[in-house]
Amino acid sequence: xxxxxxxxxxxIARKDLAIEFRTRTAFLAVLVFAVLGIAxxxxxxxATAVAAIDLxxxxxxxxxxxxxxxxLQRSFGVELADRAMDGLLLAPIDREAIFLGKALANLLFVxxxxxxxxxxxxxxxxxxxxxxxxxxxxxxxxxAVGLVAVGTLFSAMAANTRLAELLLPMLSxxxxxxxxxxxxxxxxxxxxxxxxxxxWPFMKILIAFDLVFLTACTLTFPYILEE
Amino acid sequence: MTTRALxxxxxxxxxxNAGVETRPLFDWLFGVAVAAMVAxxxxxxxxxxxxxxxxAAQKIYxxxxxxxxxxxxxxxxxxxxxxxxLWLRDExxxxxxxSAGEVALVFLTAVLTTGPLWGKPIWGTWWTxxxxxxxxxxxxxxxxxxxxxxxxxxxxxxxxxxxxxxxILAALLIPFIHLSVYLFNTLHPKPxxxxxxxxxxxxxxxxxxxxxxxxxALLCIALIRARxxxxxxxxxxxxxxxxxxxxx
Numbered sequence: 001x002x003x004x005x006x007x008x009x010x011x012i013a014r015k016d017l018a019i020e021f022r023t024r025t026a027f028l029a030v031l032v033f034a035v036l037g038i039a040x041x042x043x044x045x046x047a048t049a050v051a052a053i054d055l056x057x058x059x060x061x062x063x064x065x066x067x068x069x070x071x072l073q074r075s076f077g078v079e080l081a082d083r084a085m086d087g088l089l090l091a092p093i094d095r096e097a098i099f100l101g102k103a104l105a106n107l108l109f110v111x112x113x114x115x116x117x118x119x120x121x122x123x124x125x126x127x128x129x130x131x132x133x134x135x136x137x138x139x140x141x142x143x144a145v146g147l148v149a150v151g152t153l154f155s156a157m158a159a160n161t162r163l164a165e166l167l168l169p170m171l172s173x174x175x176x177x178x179x180x181x182x183x184x185x186x187x188x189x190x191x192x193x194x195x196x197x198x199x200w201p202f203m204k205i206l207i208a209f210d211l212v213f214l215t216a217c218t219l220t221f222p223y224i225l226e227e
Numbered sequence: 228m229t230t231r232a233l234x235x236x237x238x239x240x241x242x243x244n245a246g247v248e249t250r251p252l253f254d255w256l257f258g259v260a261v262a263a264m265v266a267x268x269x270x271x272x273x274x275x276x277x278x279x280x281x282x283a284a285q286k287i288y289x290x291x292x293x294x295x296x297x298x299x300x301x302x303x304x305x306x307x308x309x310x311x312x313l314w315l316r317d318e319x320x321x322x323x324x325x326s327a328g329e330v331a332l333v334f335l336t337a338v339l340t341t342g343p344l345w346g347k348p349i350w351g352t353w354w355t356x357x358x359x360x361x362x363x364x365x366x367x368x369x370x371x372x373x374x375x376x377x378x379x380x381x382x383x384x385x386x387x388x389x390x391x392x393x394x395i396l397a398a399l400l401i402p403f404i405h406l407s408v409y410l411f412n413t414l415h416p417k418p419x420x421x422x423x424x425x426x427x428x429x430x431x432x433x434x435x436x437x438x439x440x441x442x443x444a445l446l447c448i449a450l451i452r453a454r455x456x457x458x459x460x461x462x463x464x465x466x467x468x469x470x471x472x473x474x475x
Contacts (some may be wrong), residue, residue: 150396157389161379168373171393174368179405209403216399220392223313 005100008093010102017108019078026074029114030078032071034067034117038124057187060121061180064114065147069169071109074112074153075102076159095222103152103217110144139203141182146209150175153217156224165192175213182206263442267435275435280282285463287345293443294337301331301447302366309394312387321387322462323392326454328373330447335367355450360410367402383462396438411414 001063003011020027041059079085088098099101122129129136151172183206184197233438271289278285309325310319354360371409380386395396428436 009418034423145435153392153396157376157392160385161376161389162381163379167372167376167379171235174365174404175396175400177365178400178407181407203457205403205406212399212403213396216396220313220395226388 001092003093005094005097008097009104010087010187012088012093012098013108014076016075016102018019020105020109022040026191027109030067030070030113031116033070034113035120037063037066037089039130040119040201042124051192054188056121056125057129057184057191059125060117060187061143061184063121064110064117065176065180067113067146068110068147068151069172071113072106072148072155072172073165073168074156075106075152077157077164079154080159088108089225095225096218099152099156099218102156103148103214106148106152107144110148111141114140114144122171122227127191134192135196136187139183139186139206141204142203142210144181146206146213149178149210149214153224156221178205178209182209208215209221239324254449254453256445256451257449260442260446262440263445264396267439267442270438271435273374273429277431278432281349284345287341289439290443291338291341291440292347294334294341296440297443297447298331298334298366299339299473300444301327302370302404302449305331305370305394306398309391311392313395318383318387318462321383321391322458323451325413326388326451327455328345328370328377328390328394328460330450332367332370332374333450334443334447335363335370335448338363347415352383356408362401369400373397378400394470 006090038059041055045055076085079088114137118133119129119142121127151168154168154171154175158164160170161167182202185202186206189199189202190196268287271286275289277283304327305324306325308320312320312324338423342363346355347353373390376393377386377390380389
């Protein structure tokens with residue numbers, strides 16, 4: 001009897017997280033990259049011309065997208081060593097479970113980055129987060145699901161090409177535009193103290209994006225791994 | 228690659244069997260398309276009245292809108308052929324998607340060049356983040372990414388599967404980009420020709436536009452067809468190379 005989709009998904013995710021937890025290289029590197037990026041933005045900013053509250057959502061989401069790309073690169077990159085991918089393909093599990101497991105591990109990875117970057121932006125740009133923090137994290141998580149779904153699929157694709165490092169951002173960034181747009185607009189509305197209901201149209205785009213691309217990427221993923 | 232001798236009669240037979248024309252034939256459809264384009268330009272420049280408010284700049288409309296519609300046509304072929312390929316696994320669908328993708332990039336580039344040329348005198352700006360401009364720009368990025376991906380995968384079946392997946396996902400993305408930018412206000416002219424009541428253009432201009440549109444679509448189809456034939460010949464030569472490499 002084949003193990004269920006959910007349990008195999010969790011096994012794959014746990015495998016990726018165990019690798020990451022034992023080596024700890026990628027997570028720390030991406031974290032440093034993210035905070036460094038946030039700090040670098042500060043030097044390209046004229047505080048007298050643009051208020052921090054106007055700049056910060058853009059900084060947060062651009063940096064988050066780029067550090068997300070760095071972590072996604074790793075997702076299928078690790079399977080290239082010792083041809084680990086072949087072992088994964090030989091395992092008696094659904095291809096969809098490989099995708100969902102990888103995506104889940106990436107989601108947790110990216111959520112870890114968010115837990116550090118959101119307070120970093122708030123601290124370095126003096127943002128009055130306060131009560132908006134929980135809802136900000138919720139929006140970040142909704143945005144991260146779509147980002148990870150598309151990114152995991154493209155990471156699998158890019159790992160097998162000659163231009164892997166260049167191709168992943170080139171393919172992914174157009175797909176991240178609705179995510180960055182929705183997330184940044186919602187963030188700036190919340191920071192400006194506007195009611196959550198006003199940000200609802202943008203949140204609807206994010207949720208629809210998650211649903212459409214999580215489904216589409218799960219369904220098309222088996223075509224990527226065909227031999 | 229370099230060891231391959233010039234094709235002798237035997238090779239030519241292989242090519243003919245593969246359905247490839249070995250002699251460069253005159254591409255009559257391309258000839259017709261170019262002639263139609265020339266005629267459309269002559270009519271638009273010399274025999275169509277100058278618009279009262281916008282002056283000569285309005286004439287860019289003919290080539291701009293025609294090129295945009297042709298680009299959509301080509302992109303529609305890419306999306307459709309991507310689905311067909313994953314369904315039927317027919318390499319002809321992949322080759323057609325590849326050809327249409329390259330031609331779409333050419334027409335999108337034409338749209339993105341003629342647009343600012345018109346925008347500067349009429350809107351007073353080369354570029355604005357208007358809904359349709361943004362969408363066209365991202366169609367250009369997606370098409371370029373699609374073609375770069377094709378170039379980065381060597382194995383034909385893998386390349387076909389990868390690019391088909393991208394083709395389908397890109398088609399799904401378009402409504403999202405459109406929706407995102409639509410929440411901004413649009414500066415773009417509203418439809419002039421295809422609207423419920425009568426077109427708000429004099430008949431002479433409608434005829435010029437119709438001619439331009441047909442010529443542009445014809446050029447688009449002729450280019451896709453020529454590119455498809457090139458792909459056919461290239462794949463046949465590669466197959467011959469692979470076969471002769473196995474013999475040695």
